[in-house]
Amino acid sequence: MTTLDEATGAAMAGAVRPRRFGALYVAEHQLRAMRSYGWTIVIGGLGQPLLYLLGLGLGLATFLDVPVGFGPDGPVPYVTFVAPALLATAAISVTTEEFTYTVMAGFKWRRIFWGMNASPIAPAQVVGGLVLAVGARMVFVSTAYALLIWAFGAVGNAWAVAVLPLLGLLGGLAFGLPLLAYSASLRDDAGQFAAVQRFVFTPMFLFSGTFYPLSTLPVWLHWIGWVSPLWHASELGRAVSYGAPMSGTTVAVHLAVLLGLTVGGWFVARRVFVGRMHG
Amino acid sequence: MKAGAPCPYRAVTFRLVPVPVITATGLTxxxxxxxxxxxxDLEVAPGESFGLLGPNGAGKSTTMRMIGAVSTRTSGDLQVLGLDPDTHGPEIRSQLGVVPQEDNLDTELRVRDNLIVYGRYFGIPRAECGRRADELLAFAQLEEKSKAKVDDLSGGMKRRLTIARALVNNPRVLMLDEPTTGLDPQARHVLWDRLFRLKERGTTLVLTTHYMDEAEQLCDRLVVVDEGRIMAEGSPASLIREHSSREVVELRFGSRRNEAAAERLEGLGDRVETLPDRVLVYAGDGEAVLEQVARLGLHPTTSLVRRSSLEDVFLRLTGRSLIE
Structure with a gap:
């Protein structure tokens, strides 16, 4: 028969590793689960950019007489202009799946978050692990995109191939973490996720200066760009990819918005998870 | 108690070790x-098998969540393994195994992977997780299902896998919330058998149930909970002794005639209780009561003499039946 002191000691020792590495364990679990739909991720990750690049590059671009994107040495091909925005879109679209349905599944359908909750893992570590795993998927998708647009000759600077995936990740997190917080606050999916897709993601995709500069739009629509993580990530991507002219202040503002949304979303998401799991 | 499922250790108490693993005072x-x-207020001693018995909504699950360090208490004192769940949640949870009311296995992973992934949450190295997974699959009689998808398991198998998963960290305390709800009788007996084995090994069990037979089979000691309060405490046998008679006569006169018959039965045995579908007469000798009923000229459509159970204790304490 063991004594209480011994049990207390074992408890103190038992939580050391989970307290330190808990988020990694959650990420490990999520990545293992992603394997069951791994092919969707790979085919989607490679197929979608191929379709866009072929469709826009071989199709639409041939009709465009007016140049829309400019580097330091003048106009750049349309595909070069549009590619960084498509890459950011791909990263962001990962979150419309992984930070919506997957979250509802974790709390309600598969209920796996409750299993984690009964282990030494803390709610904040569940958030951390989700972000790590989904971040890994975003880096995979953006890297595939970067390599493909490089193969298509749609990148101005070769070194941009290494930087663009990181911008994709940042854009994805800036959009995804507030979405994660929102999803975690829902008890039921009564069509909210489909609404996010239709009324948030799609308009953002269309009106964030993705296919043409934001300045083309009437002034009263510009706000969509300003609040859109996609626009900020796309603009930074263009500066990196083909040196689209941009002042230091503008770079700082873009980064500040993206980081602000990421950090703000993180804290709110953490609060929501803690409230729900340890209420 | 059924033959084939004896519990030879019921008489043994582990109170020799005075320090409880769980202590709650005024827990709210x-x-x-x-x-x-x-x-x-409650205390659970190491190695004890402790039950919370009560109807749905009695506060059993909430109590379990507080002990399991996943719900903060509003007031009162709580110590689990000598630690406060408010400040040492991960530490406490590292020593608990939790079997929730609703299975939360990962249906996207295979049976064995569920155990491995879960073991990782306790910081157990991967190779060790694999070794334990194989051991636990044997314990849960699921070796042949190792590679199966969770969704292809029967309800009973899923429960056994959930229990196996709860054991992956060699917990000091195993917490089971309604462990056999929704299972068929055979699956329940298989599960009880597994829990007995754990009890024999000295694992502390804390379980909630609204099944009397389950409480009687598994618990050394239990508390009857209703509306967030403890109504009574003791071993199943002592609770029956204290709050009920030795035997119960169940008489059915047909739903419309029960009340009228009950009036005439008044005075028989220790006590008469009228339920919508039957009349219960509590007495030391049931057969004698049956004879008296016949002498009164009453002819129930069915009659039955049985031993008192925890169901009767609950009815006595709360005036309500457990399963409503």
Missing amino acids: KRYGELVAVAGI
Whole structure:
């Protein structure tokens, strides 16, 4: 028969590793689960950019007489202009799946978050692990995109191939973490996720200066760009990819918005998870 | 108690070790206006098998969540393994195994992977997780299902896998919330058998149930909970002794005639209880009561003499039946 002191000691020792590495364990679990739909991720990750690049590059671009994107040495091909925005879109679209349905599944359908909750893992570590795993998927998708647009000759600077995936990740997190917080606050999916897709993601995709500069739009629509993580990530991507002219202040503002949304979303998401799991 | 499922250790108490693994004093949980747990006191000794018995909504699950360090208490004192769940949640949880009311296995992973992934949450190295997974699959009699998808398991198998998963960290305390709800009788007996083995090994069990037979089979000691309060405490046998008679006569006269018959039965045995579908007469000798009923000229459509159970204790204490 063991004594209480011994049990207390074992408890103190038992939580050391989970307290330190808990988020990694959650990420490990999520990545293992992603394997069951791994092919969707790979085919989607490679197929979608191929379709866009072929469709826009071989199709639409041939009709465009007016140049829309400019580097330091003048106009750049349309595909070069549009590619960084498509890459950011791909990263962001990962979150419309992984930070919506997957979250509802974790709390309600598969209920796996409750299993984690009964282990030494803390709610904040569940958030951390989700972000790590989904971040890994975003880096995979953006890297595939970067390599493909490089193969298509749609990148101005070769070194941009290494930087663009990181911008994709940042854009994805800036959009995804507030979405994660929102999803975690829902008890039921009564069509909210489909609404996010239709009324948030799609308009953002269309009106964030993705296919043409934001300045083309009437002034009263510009706000969509300003609040859109996609626009900020796309603009930074263009500066990196083909040196689209941009002042230091503008770079700082873009980064500040993206980081602000990421950090703000993180804290709110953490609060929501803690409230729900340890209420 | 059924033959084939004896519990030879019931008479043995582990109170020799005076320090309890769980101590609650005035434990209270409020959700706004609603009082889920209204100040309960309890102690669980190491190696003991302790039950919370009560109807749905009695506050059993909330109590379990507080002990399991996943719900903060509103007031009162709580110590689990000598630690406060408010400050040492991960430490406490590292020593618990939890079998929730609703399975939360990962249906996207295979059976064995569920155990491995879960073991990782306790910081157990991967290779060790694999070794334990194989051991636990054998214990849960699921070796042949190792590679199966979780969704292809029967309800009983899923429960056994959930229990196996809860054991992956060699817990000091195993917490089971309604472990056999929704299972067929055979699956329940298989599960009880597995839990007996754990009990024999000295694992502390804390379980909630609204099944009398389950409480009688598994618990050394239990508390009867209703509306967030403890109504009574003791071993199943002592609770029956204290709060009920030795035998119960169940008489059915047909739903419309029960009340009228009950009036005429008044005075028989120790006590008469009228339920919508039957009349219960509590007495030391049931057969003698049956004879008296016949002498009164009453002819129940069915009659039955049985031993008193915890169901009767609950009815006596709360005036309500457990399963409503």
